[in-house]
Every structure is written in structure tokens, then in C-alpha cells.
Amino acid sequence: MxxxxxxxxxxxxxxxxxxxxxxxxxxxxxxxxxxxxxxxQSTTIAYKISPESKVWVEGTSTIHDWTCGATEIKGTVELTFGTDMAPAISAAQVTVPIKKMDCDNSTMDRKLQKALKMKDTPNLLFEFESATTQDAAVADSFEVATLGYMMIAGQTRRITVTQYLTERVDGTIIFRGSFPVSMKDYGVKPPTALLGTIRTGNEVTVFFKFVLDPSRSNS
Known part of the structure; x- marks a missing residue:
């Protein structure tokens, strides 16, 4: 028992x-x-850059300022959407064919193509590394400090770009910004004309407006 x-x-x-x-x-x-x-829950969406996007370069010379604009821009931007007010950039790559840079002057076009060594490196390329987003002073806009790599004439440099993100009512996302470029940093000799009597300045500024259309995404 x-x-x-x-x-x-x-x-x-x-x-x-x-x-x-x-x-x-x-x-x-x-x-x-x-x-x-x-x-x-977070969602990542890859966007193709819309044809509405713009990239242009502004510079100086000994006689007048000049502008060259890109007539073709290729690239994708991946955005991650979570609980934050602004989407976060998770990946990006932008390519501008040098052949598609238009300076409204055929002579300047040729000199720019030669200076940028188009035969050896036909594209200007930017590759994303990281980004930090914060509220901007402008209403309904976010400031995005972006780190990445810029390739010009076969030379690659790490750069910081400040851009501003806004979102339209239809869901279209726009990035605007600019950054300075020293041509000599990339081994580029500033173009000249008339036996060197006309010289372009070494410092130029690259401006951009990237439009990300929801209809051109993988969502």
C-alpha cells in the first residue's frame, strides 16, 4: 500500500x-x-527613377557661367516604410550617361565628353551607402543626409549629400538636393576653348530632382 x-x-x-x-x-x-x-511591420519597395527626374551641372568660366543637363537618367531607389513619418533609403544607384549630357552647345558637349573620359567610362555613377533622416525646416519635408560613392572619369570618391524628401498626395516621392564637385579630385582637367584663353572653373555644382512614381515600383 x-x-x-x-x-x-x-x-x-x-x-x-x-x-x-x-x-x-x-x-x-x-x-x-x-x-x-x-x-x-516594415515594407521595402524598389522604385525606378521617373523620366520626370532631372540632373544638371552648373559651372563657371572666364567669360560666363554654363549649365549642362542630363537628358537621360537611369537608376533605382529602395525605400523602407515603417512607423516613422518618413521612409528610409535602404539602397540606391543612379547612372547618367555622359553622352546624354546636353550643354546647349555642341562644342561644349564634345569638350565635356573628352574631359570626363567618356570613351573609357561612359557613365557618371552614384552608389548609396547609408542615410540619416530628420525633420527639415520646410513643412512636410524631411532632410536626408546621405553617404555614398560618386564615380567620375573612372575615379571614385566618398561623398556626403544633403537632400530633401517630400511626398505628394498621389504617393509620388521626390528627392531634391545638390552637392559640390572639384573636377581635379576626379582627375578631370577643366575644359578650355580658344587655345586656352577661355577656361572653365574647377568647382562645379551638381543639382538633382529625383521623382519616384508609385506606378514604377515593384509593389
Whole structure:
């Protein structure tokens, strides 16, 4: 009789312990499931840069200022949407064919193509590394400090670009900004004309407006 009672006590105790463990395990599973449902979900969307986008370069010379604009821009931008007010850039690459840079002057076009070594490196290229987003002074706009790599004439340099993000009512996202470029940093000799009597300045500024259209995304 004592043996049976002892055996029952052991078995009952073991079953009670197992039931306790099972209940605790179920509680953990339920809690994890509930928390997972409450955790913010993020979505990443890859956009193709819209034809509405613009890139242009402004520079100086010994006689007048000049501007060259890109008639073709290629690239993609990946944005991650979460609980933050602004989407975060997770990846980006922008390519501008040098052949598609138009200076409204055929002579300047040729000199620019030669200076940028178009035959060896036919594209201007920017590749994204990282970005930090914060509220901008302008209403409904966000300031995005972007780090990346700029390739010009076969030379690559790490640059910082400050751009501003806005979103239209239709969901279109726009990035605007500019950054300075020293041609000599990329081994580019500033173009000249008339036997060197007309010289362009070494410092230029690149301006851009990238339009990301929801209809041109992978969503």
C-alpha cells in the first residue's frame, strides 16, 4: 500500500510539473504571438527613377557661367516604410550617361565628353551607402543626409549629400538636393576653348530632382 501511495505521489507530482510547464509554455507562445502582432511591420519597395527626374551641372568660366543637363537618367531607389513619418533609403544607384549630357552647345558637349573620359567610362555613377533622416525646416519635408560613392572619369570618391524628401498626395516621392564637385579630385582637367584663353572653373555644382512614381515600383 505504501509503495502504491509513493508511486502515485511520484506520478502525480510529475504530471503536475508537466502541466505547469505546458501552461507556462503556452503562455509564452500566446504572449509572443500577441507581441508579434503589435510590433511594427516594415515594407521595402524598389522604385525606378521617373523620366520626370532631372540632373544638371552648373559651372563657371572666364567669360560666363554654363549649365549642362542630363537628358537621360537611369537608376533605382529602395525605400523602407515603417512607423516613422518618413521612409528610409535602404539602397540606391543612379547612372547618367555622359553622352546624354546636353550643354546647349555642341562644342561644349564634345569638350565635356573628352574631359570626363567618356570613351573609357561612359557613365557618371552614384552608389548609396547609408542615410540619416530628420525633420527639415520646410513643412512636410524631411532632410536626408546621405553617404555614398560618386564615380567620375573612372575615379571614385566618398561623398556626403544633403537632400530633401517630400511626398505628394498621389504617393509620388521626390528627392531634391545638390552637392559640390572639384573636377581635379576626379582627375578631370577643366575644359578650355580658344587655345586656352577661355577656361572653365574647377568647382562645379551638381543639382538633382529625383521623382519616384508609385506606378514604377515593384509593389
Amino acid at each position: 505504501r509503495i502504491q501511495l509513493l508511486k502515485c505521489n511520484v506520478i502525480c507530482s510529475t504530471r503536475a510539473d508537466m502541466n505547469t510547464v505546458t501552461r507556462e509554455f503556452l503562455i509564452v507562445i500566446v504572449a509572443f504571438t500577441l507581441l508579434s502582432g503589435l510590433m511594427p
